Amino acid sequence: xxxxxxxxxxxxxxxxxxxAELDALRDSVVADLGERDARYIRRxxxxxxxxxxxxxxxxxxxxxxxxxxxxxxxxxxxxxxxNMEIGHNVMHGQYDWxxxxxxxxxxxxxxxxxxSDNWRKTHNFKHHxxxxxxxxxxxxxxxxxxxxxxxxxxxxxxxxPAYNVVFALLFQWGVALxxxxxxxxxxxxxPLTEMFAxxxxxxxxxxxxxFKDYLFFPLLAGPNLLAVPIGNLIANGMRNVxxxxxIHCGHFPAGVRIYxxxxxxxxxxxxxxxxQMNGSANIEGSRLLYILSGHLxxxxxHHLFPDIPAHRYPEMAPKVxxxxxxxxxxxxxxxxxxxxxSVIGKFFLYAVPNLQRRPRTA
Amino acid sequence: MTVTATAGQPAxxxxxxxxxxxDGSALNFFLEELNPAWSLVRPAVRIRQIIEETHxxxxxxxxxxxxxxxxxxxxHVGIGVDINGRRHERRYSISSAPARGLVTITVKREPNGKVxxxxxxxxxxxxxxxxxPPQGDFVLPSPAPQKLLLIAxxxxxxxxxxxxxxxxxxRYSGSIVLLNYVRSQQDRIFGAALxxxxxxxxxxxxxxxxxxxxxxxxxASQLQQxxxxxxxxxxxxxxxxxxxxxxxxxxxxxxxxxxxxxxYFGTPQPFKPDDKPAxxxxxxxxARSGRSIVAEANQSALAALEAAGETPSYGCRMGICQSCxxxxxxxxxRNLLTGAVSxxxxxxxxxxxxAAEDDLVLxx
Numbered sequence: 098x099x100x101x102x103x104x105x106x107x108x109x110x111x112x113x114x115x116x117a118e119l120d121a122l123r124d125s126v127v128a129d130l131g132e133r134d135a136r137y138i139r140r141x142x143x144x145x146x147x148x149x150x151x152x153x154x155x156x157x158x159x160x161x162x163x164x165x166x167x168x169x170x171x172x173x174x175x176x177x178x179x180n181m182e183i184g185h186n187v188m189h190g191q192y193d194w195x196x197x198x199x200x201x202x203x204x205x206x207x208x209x210x211x212x213s214d215n216w217r218k219t220h221n222f223k224h225h226x227x228x229x230x231x232x233x234x235x236x237x238x239x240x241x242x243x244x245x246x247x248x249x250x251x252x253x254x255x256x257x258p259a260y261n262v263v264f265a266l267l268f269q270w271g272v273a274l275x276x277x278x279x280x281x282x283x284x285x286x287x288p289l290t291e292m293f294a295x296x297x298x299x300x301x302x303x304x305x306x307x308f309k310d311y312l313f314f315p316l317l318a319g320p321n322l323l324a325v326p327i328g329n330l331i332a333n334g335m336r337n338v339x340x341x342x343x344i345h346c347g348h349f350p351a352g353v354r355i356y357x358x359x360x361x362x363x364x365x366x367x368x369x370x371x372x373q374m375n376g377s378a379n380i381e382g383s384r385l386l387y388i389l390s391g392h393l394x395x396x397x398x399h400h401l402f403p404d405i406p407a408h409r410y411p412e413m414a415p416k417v418x419x420x421x422x423x424x425x426x427x428x429x430x431x432x433x434x435x436x437x438x439s440v441i442g443k444f445f446l447y448a449v450p451n452l453q454r455r456p457r458t459a
Numbered sequence: 460m461t462v463t464a465t466a467g468q469p470a471x472x473x474x475x476x477x478x479x480x481x482d483g484s485a486l487n488f489f490l491e492e493l494n495p496a497w498s499l500v501r502p503a504v505r506i507r508q509i510i511e512e513t514h515x516x517x518x519x520x521x522x523x524x525x526x527x528x529x530x531x532x533x534x535h536v537g538i539g540v541d542i543n544g545r546r547h548e549r550r551y552s553i554s555s556a557p558a559r560g561l562v563t564i565t566v567k568r569e570p571n572g573k574v575x576x577x578x579x580x581x582x583x584x585x586x587x588x589x590x591x592p593p594q595g596d597f598v599l600p601s602p603a604p605q606k607l608l609l610i611a612x613x614x615x616x617x618x619x620x621x622x623x624x625x626x627x628x629x630r631y632s633g634s635i636v637l638l639n640y641v642r643s644q645q646d647r648i649f650g651a652a653l654x655x656x657x658x659x660x661x662x663x664x665x666x667x668x669x670x671x672x673x674x675x676x677x678x679a680s681q682l683q684q685x686x687x688x689x690x691x692x693x694x695x696x697x698x699x700x701x702x703x704x705x706x707x708x709x710x711x712x713x714x715x716x717x718x719x720x721x722x723y724f725g726t727p728q729p730f731k732p733d734d735k736p737a738x739x740x741x742x743x744x745x746a747r748s749g750r751s752i753v754a755e756a757n758q759s760a761l762a763a764l765e766a767a768g769e770t771p772s773y774g775c776r777m778g779i780c781q782s783c784x785x786x787x788x789x790x791x792x793r794n795l796l797t798g799a800v801s802x803x804x805x806x807x808x809x810x811x812x813x814a815a816e817d818d819l820v821l822x823x
Binding site: 190201202222 | 543781
């Protein structure tokens with residue numbers, strides 16, 4: 098039922114040559130980093146901050162016609178920019194070379210119920226090091242979705258098309274709790290005291306977020322008490338659904354390869370590069386889509402060069418694609434609708450057990 | 460002049476940012492938008508005046524932002540500038556007497572100094588520089604000893620000038636001798652100001668020791684001749700490392716170490732580079748614990764730390780995940796992936812892909 102992956106296997110020599118070419122591309126961009134990149138990220142920060150201020154103030158005057166939806170949109174866009182183009186990318190160390198304490202990967206705290214410390218571990222380390230390795234990369238289906246036949250089926254997956262709608266709406270909570278692996282505690286495999294200790298920073302962070310969006314700003318609004326929290330809820334929801342969609346387009350569409358642990362034992366740098374190429378998928382679209390996705394539209398380039406300022410990916414993409422083609426590696430890309438459609442297709446396809454018995458992968 | 464480099468932001472803003480119950484970063488953003496000097500992270504203040512001291516030395520006068528505190532004479536401040544998108548910070552001694560109001564730093568142009576050259580070539584009156592609070596323990600005991608000897612070489616005069624100005628503007632009634640070693644007549648930093656101070660205050664005597672014109676250098680006999688009672692005086696010393704080594708050696712031989720305070724300029728050099736056993740490429744000094752460990756050639760700093768029994772945090776061990784990020788205070792590191800060598804002080808590095816090229820100081 099599954100076609101063989103379109104990329105050909107690379108010999109160790111080819112892997113080394115591939116690594117050398119990608120390293121050279123990386124070096125050329127690193128050598129060119131400077132004023133232009135600093136100006137770009139500071140402009141995005143400014144847009145995000147002012148759009149949040151406009152949104153929050155305008156929400157308080159929700160009785161003015163048309164102002165309320167505009168305010169929600171502004172706040173939602175601000176949160177999207179902050180999470181995607183600023184938070185995610187800053188925490189990857191993309192702007193550490195600027196030596197600006199406000200854009201430091203180790204101290205940045207994002208506008209999200211999840212803590213940055215947690216994210217740096219689950220995302221920067223686990224996901225980016227073990228990308229698409231079944232059993233090591235927790236982002237493969239986020240422990241709740243079956244997106245490949247290699248995952249063992251259970252009847253719970255029958256509901257995955259439905260519960261993914263809820264997951265999308267509450268995505269930031271999923272991200273916040275991902276590393277907790279709450280199932281362990283529910284099943285009694287780990288002590289509850291450990292769960293409470295691990296939950297404490299998450300509760301503190303999310304408590305602040307809830308306080309801000311649903312108590313502090315609504316109370317500031319006075320008579321317009323209800324319009325503000327509802328607006329905040331929708332803005333948060335907008336951001337949740339958008340990030341969910343972009344992130345699910347990163348590694349789950351058709352043409353993306355899943356790896357086994359055995360394949361990646363003692364892998365070379367070239368093999369790691371090839372795995373990042375084959376394990377990621379891009380989205381084609383407008384510059385606006387690129388920026389709002391935090392340039393995760395260029396997931397392949399991001400996974401090859403996670404610490405290069407993301408707004409550089411579009412100009413690196415043609416070279417990466419050319420290298421891919423020369424080495425016979427598949428470069429998975431397509432418009433948003435097609436990529437996301439392909440992911441939703443997998444939700445349905447893998448909700449049911451595999452149609453053919455396939456030998457279990459090691 | 461550059462002194463020991465220290466951490467980026469003050470501890471209280473760090474805890475503010477991390478406290479969780481105040482969105483410090485948002486507050487900070489809008490404060491900076493209103494006025495860059497109101498930043499909670501790193502205030503940027505305008506340069507009010509630039510004074511040409513010598514052909515290669517300039518003083519920069521600025522009004523510090525709130526939260527700067529009051530400097531003690533002899534301390535230094537962090538000065539940051541953005542050069543092609545990158546922020547570079549160096550520490551410079553304050554040369555003015557501590558007072559409310561304006562602060563003066565004095566900067567000598569270093570041959571390859573990124574920041575000193577930028578300050579000299581690019582910064583004009585009205586431009587902003589980032590300033591961090593004063594630090595340093597190169598200060599006089601309190602109350603100040605009645606007999607003082609200040610020994611300066613080159614731009615080492617800057618912290619001593621602050622001491623002099625502070626002593627002479629206050630109630631200090633003791634006697635001060637300043638031994639000032641400079642290359643030539645035209646390298647006399649604060650020449651006119653010192654002559655004028657000496658004229659107004661008989662308690663101060665200033666000795667200019669000119670290397671080029673008079674071939675006068677520090678030696679035991681030269682010191683004996685210039686300052687016969689030097690052993691009775693409490694001494695403050697500041698200058699280039701080589702010069703200070705010679706002076707300290709002399710004080711040591713006279714068992715006067717207790718009566719000498721000194722400050723090194725330039726990046727700190729806690730080790731002699733010539734006593735390394737075979738196989739050891741470099742020493743790594745750990746600034747927080749004061750420990751010193753050895754690194755082998757081509758060994759990542761992460762591996763060197765682990766071999767020495769330290770437990771740094773790490774993740775991927777291949778330069779991707781940033782878990783092992785650490786601030787390098789000084790020294791050259793080579794990127795094991797690209798081979799690029801960086802000498803930049805105060806730089807964030809990834810321990811897993813950085814190898815010590817020579818002795819390093821890590822903020823670990």
